């Protein structure tokens with residue numbers, strides 16, 4: 001049945017399928033100039049659905065509520081994602097021990113369950129499985145290079161045993177720790193992507209995006225870029241700086257962006273963590289699907305070919321990326337069967353003034369209202385400006401005591 005109206009591009013909706021065992025690898029796709037669509041942010045999406053605790057942000061849901069993780073993978077696949085990232089963000093043993101993992105699943109159990117779920121859903125379409133590691137409390141607490149690398153190695157052992165297709169080191173605020181992660185991941189011979197959660201100002205030690213990218217490529221990453229902490233506009237701008245640095249150094253890489261789905265024009269170096277609304281009141285900042293189409297086009301024009309999302313991204317955001325790049329990819333995702341291109345499905349609406357919105361220029365020009373009288377459009381971010389080495393950032397296993405909290409409340413009030 002033809003669901004889309006006549007203004008839709010003449011592209012068949014459906015997931016492009018490759019016979020089992022014949023999928024092209026991530027580097028083959030990127031080398032051929034193909035667009036690789038990533039998936040969205042699992043911790044934020046699953047927190048809202050009641051399966052992840054904000055604060056520790058650990059992914060024990062992979063073992064505790066596999067049906068929730070499987071369903072989210074399926075929705076991203078249906079939205080056109082080519083990558084099922086294992087839900088292993090903060091699944092290192094030191095982070096799971098740190099706090100929050102109250103069911104006491106082992107790191108191995110969580111990492112194994114996450115790999116199985118990602119593989120199960122990836123095999124339902126043309127998607128690859130990427131095993132992911134992220135920054136560790138051990139690094140923040142000034143543990144040695146050897147100790148931090150041992151933490152990554154434990155997760156990697158599971159990824160190798162489960163034979164993931166490639167590896168991602170993501171969400172690093174310090175390029176030094178990301179380099180260590182890449183060096184460990186490289187030992188497998190699998191392709192390695194590395195993304196930092198930094199903006200144009202550079203990492204928390206003030207290393208510029210260009211220099212960060214050069215260091216990651218030299219460490220062995222074939223794909224470099226940015227994820228989380230900033231909005232798409234800022235992330236694309238930062239990846240451009242990385243690309244310039246890599247090219248200036250005479251090196252080669254593929255580029256990747258997986259930004260927030262929140263507008264963050266007022267953010268400083270620390271990104272959305274410093275916003276007063278983080279993490280429970282960010283909703284007024286959410287990008288619309290039309291904002292996402294703009295992001296997909298800008299990323300593509302900047303030479304970025306691995307285009308996905310992080311915190312705040314829901315499946316409909318990924319579908320918007322797939323729709324914007326449908327001509328380049330040659331197909332629309334299965335999820336577009338229920339979505340007319342640029343609002344065209346509204347031509348079936350009962351109300352005539354809504355039918356009048358069934359066109360691209362209406363949605364493209366719209367400035368959405370927040371509906372909140374007297375609500376400012378920008379906030380004043382926190383600016384504690386501390387990082388690795390500062391006493392306040394030493395991680396502890398026990399819950400924060402009331403006494404410790406009081407000290408923090410006082411500091412926060414003084415900083416306002």
Ligand SMILES: [Zn+2]
Pocket residue numbers: 041227228229310311
């Ligand atoms: Zn994120």
